[in-house]
Amino acid sequence: MDLSLSDSQVLIRDSVRIFVQRHVPRAELVRQAGAGEVWDPAWQTLFAEAGWTGALVPASCGGLELDPLSAALIFEELGRGAVPSPLLASSAMSVGLLLGCAESEQRDAALTAIADGTMILIPALRQPASSWKGVAATGSSLVDGLLTGVKVFVPFAAAATHFLVTVEGGLAIVPAEAASVRLLGGFIQAAYEVTFSGVAVGALLRPGAVSFDHSLSVARIVAAAYQVGGMMEMLDMSVAHSNTRVQFGTPIGRFQRVQDHIIRLLNAMDAAKWAVYEAAWAIESGRNGVGRSYLACSTACDSAIEAANAAHEVHAAIGSDPRFGLTLYTRISRSMYELLGSPGWQRRQMADAMGW
């Protein structure tokens, strides 16, 4: 048993931390959010140069083929910085779906392009007015080989060079210019409606030996890690605020009610963090990683909202001021809650995967 990070994992984590410090200061994120900007496309080049776009892509396709924990650490640090980007959608979710397809030149070409940063492949899965029942249930019908329909809550669709669309019989890679996108307003991060109107999809990527939900296991873990990073930052912000905000002549952290909120946040964060780390290890070592990925993701989704709520209780009014920065994390906690299925749905899948 050894629960420490390896030297290379520490190096990866620190390199992402430095990137965030240099390129994504919170003030800039606050400015972007205020200006209605979703992300900075210039980051994509930096992500590709660092190899993060290909973190989970096999080496044979030019990727780093990192172990799940190393990949999770990249996303944990990005989450800590509340860095908004299509990296999770393209380089984790789409890569997971592609790796769930049968081998083909088309699949490997897409993986290669994602790794080198020339393709941002955004999964367009959810159909309007339907509950999440897994990837297989999201398939759109093709009429004469043409795709017509609407996908909703598609993350970072405006950043896409291509969409990965579930259709009957497999997955289709569709150039982004063939679709129209519309940003959904409200308290949700970078979520879009994507409309396909008679788009020719060409050859489909056929499903492989395991289900697409199975092949998303690592994506669930890194998505959870992104939320863990956010919780870490909210904890630091809350402790700092409790030590500097003075009311009734004393730092508010001296009040046990305030302490209780911070402890609620801490417990939510640690429960998710260690579930993520163990799930990553379980995948790597072949010990029911699928079941544990559902446990990690459902725990992180529940925990992130719990943590954000607790952080707001500590910060009171200033926490609700978008200029302060806490709401960046709050919005992420809500936006990611059902990104890969609700926690309840994930727990049901966990029970199946555990063989109960």
Add this chain to the structure above:
Amino acid sequence: MEFELKYTPAQEAFRQEVTAWLAANVPDGVAVRPRTFEESYALYLKKRALGRALGVKGWLYPSGEKEYGGGGLGLDQIVVLEEETARLGLGLPPYYDSGGKMGAASIRVWGTEDQKKRFLPPIYTGAVRSWQLLTEPTAGSDLAGIKMTAIRDGDVYVFNGQKIYIGSHHGADRYWTIAVTDPKGKRHQNVSWFMIDSATPGITTQPLYMLSAQSEGETDEFGHKNIIFFDNVRVPADCLVGGENNGWKVASTHLEVEHSGQGNIRTNPVWIALLAHCRTQMRDGRPIIEDPEAREKLAEIYSRLEAVRLLSTRNFWMVYAGEKRSYHGSQTSYLRKTTNLWLTKAIHDLLGPEALTSDALYGAMGGIAEMQQRRGIVEQHPGGTTDIQRVVIARRLGVGAREPQQAGRLGEEGMARKAAVEA
């Protein structure tokens, strides 16, 4: 990271030695709950005899230093020992020995060499059983508010006062306790720790039965507590551990152990029993686990219990790898207690009124569910209430513009193990 313990050929060989020894030495029926006083006392004597036999092997307190009668074993062997005894429904020690477990850890850190030689071997070899005596009628969470005094009189300290919610059934040989040695001194600077012979004149005991007792009477190891009265009890001065009026520092070590600072890697036995029950018990013509609503509840319970297990595993690794800890012990204690209380309702929801009865025909999980209903409540308080755990966590985090408080010292074995692993 590696979450699983890997067993080397040497460990597997040790496991064979352990299982063979346990098969030859563990008496039948040690995991059966007694129904009468006679059965309870006979079982207690069997467990004490087993403890002494384990002590001869150095397996009663396997991490204790060999020179003081412990096993001097490393984590690799201790884990095997704990796994194999747990398989038989036993812990190490195989009986309630709170003063031994926590007193020994504290003496290792704070005792003089002479005290280590006097106090540790009887504990490590099973010659004595020890209880910790902390709580008083007017001092529960506020340990520094204790009233029992120990006033120096020549070569002895004279004890007067009482302790409550102590120990279990059938008595103990030693008491590990804290008392006020300077009644006029400042809080935290006026208390001291002692290891006392329970046969010292002036000590009397009165039984107390908690909600977790199976029945009133000396049959239950878990629900039987005691009130212990000290009336002019004269204790030799060399039983003072850690120095006069230095007791609060000794308490930091003691409480660190009590607050789950050491962690463990066990799966909750209630969960194992619950899953097995839901797989085999029929309801509405099908196994409970096939009911979607029940399945969802089970998944929720599992998720909550896994959080506790993972943080306990983290603590286990931190202690044995010599990692610096802060809030971790109290956090796990808090989550374990609050989760177990939550679990009472969750299991009630899942199993219905069958969770509330120990009836042989209708009681769920062979009575384990009903017992959990009671223990989930009782276990909120020993070792510090959930509110106290939160106070400790906040202080360790440095909340409130305080310097972050350090965790209590648990001794140097962790650092030694880390060095061995790195070598």
